[in-house]
Amino acid sequence: MIRSILTVGGWTLVSRGTGFARDVLMAAYLGTGPVAEAFLVAFSLPNMFRRFFAEGAFNMAFVPMFAKKLEGGEDATGFARDAWNGMVWILLAFTVLGTLAMPWLVWAMASGFAGERFDLAVTFGRISFSYILFISLVALLSGILTSHKRFSEASFVPVLMNLVFIAAMGLAAWAGWDMGLTLAWTVPVTGVAQLAFTWVSARSLGYGFTLGWPRLTPELKHLAVIAGPAVLAGGVVQINMLVGRQVASFTEGAVAWLSYADRLYQLPLGVVGIAIGTVLLPELSRRLRAGDAEGGRDAFNRGAEFALMLTLPAAVALMVIAVPLCQVLYQRGAFGPADTQATALVLAIYGAGLPAFVLHKVLQPLFYAREDSRSPFVYALVSMVVNVGLAVGLLPLLGFSAAAWATTLSGWAMVGQLWWGSRKMAAEAQFDARFRKRLPRIMLASAVMGGVLWGAAQVLDGPLNARFWHFPALGLLCAIGILAYFAVGALIGAFRLSDLRALRRR
Structure with missing residues (x-):
């Protein structure tokens, strides 16, 4: 399991590194001005719904069921094909509706935008929203690959996206293209490239999907029952992010400051937390199917121990040297000293919440491996109330940083609930003597x-x-x-x- 975590973590390190290079170029070309903020909001729309439907809700329900079918020798291929067909048609309809409703979506994301920022965000959003179709199908294919322990192929997908973005910005700078429009059109292009790569990888395992009519089988009905609360839980998480952007949208440049700080703390979060969550969910699902409670407990404890061993020092570093990090890595071109100070403040606040965000990835598989998506939804609902109350309540006192404080504190509230709920589970959910x-x-x-x-x-x-x-x-x-x-x-x-x-x- 640790070997698989290191594989995913290694590729995620490359992904976050190339993603950071992408954001350094974006900060240099666009700074924190209207075009940068408009693109960041437009790009966040398909990514928000991707986490809502695909990577969060759907995969948390699909991966345990698919892994158990593989372990039990059942018809995993037919189940995956039915899930693929159902997703294709739902996503096609959702993509069309979202593109038509873009002005309302932008207003919901950043009601503080007006004039040029709002118009640009709507234009960029209509160009890039189709990304939700491609990346959601990529999430399904990645779930199949990780269930077969093909972690390298699944983990290379974000790297591919960042490389396409870097190449596009270099080409736009050389050819004199409009950088904002270039970035917007690059979004769906990356989606097509990612889908083609994962489709070929899945086909090598015998999963050759084509477009077909969906069938509402008993397995898909069961998947929908499990995914329902997970969708709602994912929606709560995205509402938390939405609240943060709304608070930030009323301060010029704040949406960009939060985004650039987010990229830095996402580096350890992705390398450690997402890697462990990706590996731990199918691992626990297989052990539950095999009745191996002791093995499940050891997997959970070693995953938590490995996560905190790397996350706690990273969190301390993000808080202690936030200013040097932002100054050296971002301050150039259109990104000035005032931007550095504001971004560093947000980064330090996010750093305080980094262990919580990683522990989410360690604790949630305990519930989803048991096909319990209701409990995380209830916990996320409480966390959302905490987040909204803090963000709105602290805004008059702290300004734009209220959004970051709300994210961090609600993250710790979520960890507390997940830990308390896991105490009622079997032996594998308990911390052993070595961890303590x-x-x-x-x-x-x-x-x-x-x-x-x-x-x-x-x-x-x-x-x-x-x-x-x-x-x-x-x-x-x-x-x-x-x-x-x-x-x-x-x-x-x-x-x-x-x-x-x-x-x-x-």
Whole structure:
């Protein structure tokens, strides 16, 4: 399981790295002006519905059922084909409706937009909304690939998207094209490329899907029953994001600040949290089908331990050196010092919530592997109320950063509920002695690393602000933090170096 997590995490690291390169170019070309904000809102629309329908709700219901059919030798191919046909027709209708309703969707996303920002967002949104069709089908095919433990192919898909975006921006800069329109048209092009890649990968496993009429089989009815609450839970999560953008839309540049900060904290979240969630869900589903409670408990504990071992120091680093990170990585071209300070503030707040966002990915598979999508929905509903109350209530006091605080605090509220609900489950949902022993030591090692990072940042302040030395200085700062964390962690027993060497060999 850890080997699979490292495979997904490695590819996700490449994905987040290329995605960051994409955003650095976007920040340099567009800054935080009207075109940048309009595109970010337009691009977030198909991605929001993708997480709502496909990657969140549908896959959380589809993957456990599909994995269990594979484990039990049932007709997994027919089930996947029926799910494919049903999704195609639903998504076609949804794409047409969403494109026609784009002005209302943009208003729902960012009612603070007016004039140029609003008109551009509507134009970009109509061009890019068809992405929801392609990427949702990609999510289904990726679920099939991960159930067959073909993690590399599924994890390469986001990398492909980022490479297409980088190439498109380079071509637009060379040819003198309008950068905003180029980015908008690149969105559906990436969707076609991603779908073609995953379709070929799934076909190599014997899943050659074509367009056909959907059949409402008993299995699809059961899938719909399970997916219903998961869709609602996914909708609650997206409402939380929607509230954040609404709050930010009333401050010029804030939508871009939140987006650029989001890219940085998504790096550890994707590498660790999403990788573990991707692997843990089919793993727990198979073990439940086989009646292996002890194996399920060990998988859950090692996944949680591995996640926090990498996430807690990353969270501390994002809070302690937020300004140097944003300054060195983003501040150039149209992205100025004021943008750096605002983005760093949001990044530090998101950093405080990073462990919560990762623990979501560890705890939720406990419920979805049992086909329990109702409990996460109820928890998400409570989390939504917390998020809306904090975002609206703190806006007069904190301004645009209220959106980030609401996201972080509601994330921790969600973790508390997931943990409390998991306590009623069988043995595999309980933390074992090794986890309870190592967690406080991981926290102590992360705190010591934070102190070392702060001191090193003061010493390196000059090079961090020098034009040609800022990248080497930031690299040295990160290396100091890594060395401090692993040295202290090994010394106090937060983890064993033999464990890390075993992971490296795998």
